[in-house]
Structure formats: C-alpha cells, structure tokens
Amino acid sequence: MESLVSAVSPDAPESADAALIRRTLAEIEPVSDKVTSYFYAMLFVQHPDLRALFPAAMDTQRDRLFKALLTAARHIDDSDRLTAYLSHLGRGHRKYGTLPDHYPAVGESLLGALARYATLSWGPETEAAWVRAYTAISQIMIDAAAENEAVAPAWWQAEVVSHELRTPDIAVVTVRPDQPYPFRAGQYTSLETPWWPRVWRHYSFASAPRSDGLLSFHIKAVPAGWVSNVLVHRARPGDVLRLGGPVGSMTVDHTTRDGLLCVGGGTGIAPIKALIEDVATHGVRRRVEVFYGARSDHDLYDMDTMLRLESSYPWLQVRPVVSTGPAAGRANGVTGELPDAVRQYGPWQEFDAYLSGPPGLIRSGVVALVGAGVPTGRIRHDSVDELVPVGE
Numbered sequence: 001m002e003s004l005v006s007a008v009s010p011d012a013p014e015s016a017d018a019a020l021i022r023r024t025l026a027e028i029e030p031v032s033d034k035v036t037s038y039f040y041a042m043l044f045v046q047h048p049d050l051r052a053l054f055p056a057a058m059d060t061q062r063d064r065l066f067k068a069l070l071t072a073a074r075h076i077d078d079s080d081r082l083t084a085y086l087s088h089l090g091r092g093h094r095k096y097g098t099l100p101d102h103y104p105a106v107g108e109s110l111l112g113a114l115a116r117y118a119t120l121s122w123g124p125e126t127e128a129a130w131v132r133a134y135t136a137i138s139q140i141m142i143d144a145a146a147e148n149e150a151v152a153p154a155w156w157q158a159e160v161v162s163h164e165l166r167t168p169d170i171a172v173v174t175v176r177p178d179q180p181y182p183f184r185a186g187q188y189t190s191l192e193t194p195w196w197p198r199v200w201r202h203y204s205f206a207s208a209p210r211s212d213g214l215l216s217f218h219i220k221a222v223p224a225g226w227v228s229n230v231l232v233h234r235a236r237p238g239d240v241l242r243l244g245g246p247v248g249s250m251t252v253d254h255t256t257r258d259g260l261l262c263v264g265g266g267t268g269i270a271p272i273k274a275l276i277e278d279v280a281t282h283g284v285r286r287r288v289e290v291f292y293g294a295r296s297d298h299d300l301y302d303m304d305t306m307l308r309l310e311s312s313y314p315w316l317q318v319r320p321v322v323s324t325g326p327a328a329g330r331a332n333g334v335t336g337e338l339p340d341a342v343r344q345y346g347p348w349q350e351f352d353a354y355l356s357g358p359p360g361l362i363r364s365g366v367v368a369l370v371g372a373g374v375p376t377g378r379i380r381h382d383s384v385d386e387l388v389p390v391g392e
C-alpha cells in the first residue's frame with residue numbers, strides 16, 4: 001500500500017527539521033481550509049498556465065495535492081516510506097501533464113500559504129526546514145516520474161468496446177487500450193472520461209490480464225458521482241477514455257500455497273473476480289473462500305459469474321451475504337453483515353486475506369479479521385484514502 005498512515009515509529013528520534021515542520025502543521029490545522037484556498041489562489045494567480053492541469057471545477061479534489069504535500073512533510077524523517085509514497089505520487093502525476101518545471105511554482109505557493117497562516121511558528125529557521133523538505137519531496141517525485149517515463153506512457157487511450165448495464169445503476173464497461181497495458185490481477189487504475197476532463201477516478205480491474213488485452217471495470221453510478229454517472233449512463237462503444245498506469249498491492253502471493261480469504265462488498269467484487277482468475281491460471285490448487293456482500297439479493301449483480309466460477313473450480317467456494325432478506329436463495333447464503341459472516345465461518349489464521357469494497361467495510365473488515373486471528377501482515381486491501389473517490 002502506498003499509504004503513509006502509521007509511517008513513523010513512535011520511538012524514532014525526531015530531527016530538528018521535522019520538529020519545526022510539526023509546529024507549522026499544528027498551527028495551520030484549525031484553518032486548513034483557508035490555507036488550502038490561499039495556496040491554490042496564489043498558484044493560479046502567479047502561474048495561470050498551471051490552471052489547465054487541474055479540473056475545471058476544483059471542489060471535489062481541490063485539496064488533494066496540498067494534502068499530499070502536507071502528508072509528505074509530516075513524515076519527512078521516514079525516508080523509506082516517504083520515498084515509496086512520493087514515487088507513487090510522482091508517477092501518478094505524469095497523466096496530469098506535470099513537468100519538472102512546475103515544481104518550483106508549487107513550492108513557492110506552499111511556502112507562501114504557510115508563511116501567511118503559520119505566523120507564530122514561521123521564521124528563517126522554519127522556512128529553511130520547509131525549503132529542505134519540499135526540495136527533497138519534489139526531487140523524489142521528479143526522479144520517479146523520469147524513471148517511469150522510460151518504461152511506460154503517461155497515459156493510455158482506451159476505446160469502450162462493450163457496455164453492459166447489469167442493474168439500473170451498475171455497468172460492466174470493457175475497453176481496448178491503444179498499447180499493451182501490463183498489470184496484475186487485484187490492481188486498479190485511474191480513469192478519465194471525455195465528459196469531465198482532468199477529473200480522474202480509481203477503478204479496479206475486474207479480470208486478470210487477458211490474452212486479447214481488453215480491460216473490464218464494474219462501475220456503480222453514485223449520487224453526485226460525475227465520473228461514475230457518465231460511465232454508467234452515457235458511455236457507449238466507440239467512446240475513448242484515458243487510463244493512468246496500474247497501481248495497488250492487493251495481488252496474489254504466488255510463493256505460498258496458503259488459502260485465500262476474499263471479502264468483496266458491492267462492486268468491490270470486481271478485483272476479487274480478477275484474483276480468482278489469477279489463481280486459476282497459475283494452476284496451483286489453493287483454497288479460495290469468497291464472501292460476496294450486498295445490501296439485498298437484487299444487488300448481487302455478479303452472482304451468476306461467481307456461480308459459474310464456483311462450478312468450474314473445486315477449490316473455490318462463494319458465499320453471498322446480504323444485509324436484508326434471503327441471500328440468492330442459496331443453501332450457503334448468509335443474511336447479516338459481511339464482517340460478522342466472515343467471523344462466523346473462521347478460523348482464518350492460515351489464510352491470506354483480501355478486502356475490497358466501501359471504506360467502511362474495509363475498516364470493519366480489518367477489525368473482524370484481526371479479531372479472527374489473521375495477522376495484519378496477511379491482510380491486503382487498497383488504501384482507504386484512495387478509495388474515497390473510487391465510487392464517484
């Protein structure tokens with residue numbers, strides 16, 4: 001995972017720069033909205049050419065860049081985790097058209113906004129600490145982008161080749177990328193539609209890599225979700241989307257034969273299906289236990305596929321779990337909440353666990369699995385931070 005949560009060990013001694021940075025962060029925290037607005041206002045007034053790199057309406061992801069910079073600065077002492085996080089961020093910025101020349105402008109606005117609002121802690125020493133931190137942050141991002149440029153395009157164009165409405169608000173969209181798109185089952189990508197330029201959302205691949213090179217996504221139109229609504233209700237074969245590179249570490253460890261416990265809620269079943277296909281192509285028999293959750297039987301939009309996979313593979317067991325009503329009329333269907341059902345069918349100590357679905361499910365799923373004896377190191381899921389806009 002590329003998240004920086006719990007990056008710093010509480011015992012590590014803090015550097016002088018980190019202490020100064022922490023004071024600034026504490027001071028701006030209560031007024032973070034104002035600092036964010038000031039940062040973007042300064043950036044766009046002084047560098048109007050950079051405005052075109054951001055979406056027309058900034059409200060949904062207005063503070064993502066600024067937040068990422070502050071997050072990185074907060075963890076300036078933890079160089080390994082910081083490098084992993086910032087390299088991911090630097091590579092991810094290629095699809096926005098970010099160039100090395102843009103970084104000084106962002107740094108200037110960051111320092112300007114901090115100086116304006118952190119009046120108590122600001123001074124030459126603090127400023128110097130921030131300059132050093134930002135220089136390190138931007139250099140890691142620039143280097144990672146340059147390295148990635150040698151091996152992958154900044155983005156892929158991908159033509160919609162099929163669009164299947166499974167429920168009134170869930171579609172399975174299949175695209176053909178314009179160049180080979182290497183990825184691993186369980187990963188996700190960012191996707192931009194022609195209707196909302198520069199608005200990118202994350203979606204997991206719904207299949208393992210296929211011989212025809214096509215990629216599928218399960219999209220649910222969520223209220224006020226700009227990208228998800230056009231993908232479900234407007235996109236048609238022939239439309240061309242843009243994709244960023246593949247990311248995520250929710251992939252199968254093929255060095256073991258341990259079983260896989262897969263928990264997928266709603267459209268979170270998409271990467272789980274990819275993981276099952278991955279295990280199948282590897283040809284090693286491993287137990288795969290899937291809990292597929294939805295609010296009601298009607299919402300189990302991919303149950304037919306799951307049943308088909310289950311009847312093809314003797315090592316696979318799929319249990320539908322619905323919050324209300326009977327579960328797909330099946331003997332092993334469960335009515336209740338997904339984390340409770342998983343707990344009920346344990347123990348799971350010998351399994352690698354995979355969680356995919358709404359952020360609330362990931363959080364309660366981790367608690368349930370740890371409670372059921374699964375070591376945290378064996379639980380994989382995508383970064384909850386990145387999931388927030390996934391459904392939009």
Ligand SMILES: NC(=O)C1=CN([C@@H]2O[C@H](COP(=O)(O)OP(=O)(O)OC[C@H]3O[C@@H](n4cnc5c(N)ncnc54)[C@H](O)[C@@H]3O)[C@@H](O)[C@H]2O)C=CC1
Binds near residue numbers: 220271359
């Ligand atoms: N890689 C990943 O983790 C992926 C995540 N997603 C995310 O999955 C979500 C799918 O949305 P919907 O289909 O509308 O799901 P949903 O809201 O219908 O919920 C699906 C299942 O999760 C359970 N659930 C929801 N919130 C929960 C909570 N707080 N605690 C415990 N269980 C909870 C529900 O009871 C249901 O069984 C979206 O937020 C999307 O971003 C989608 C694809 C991949």
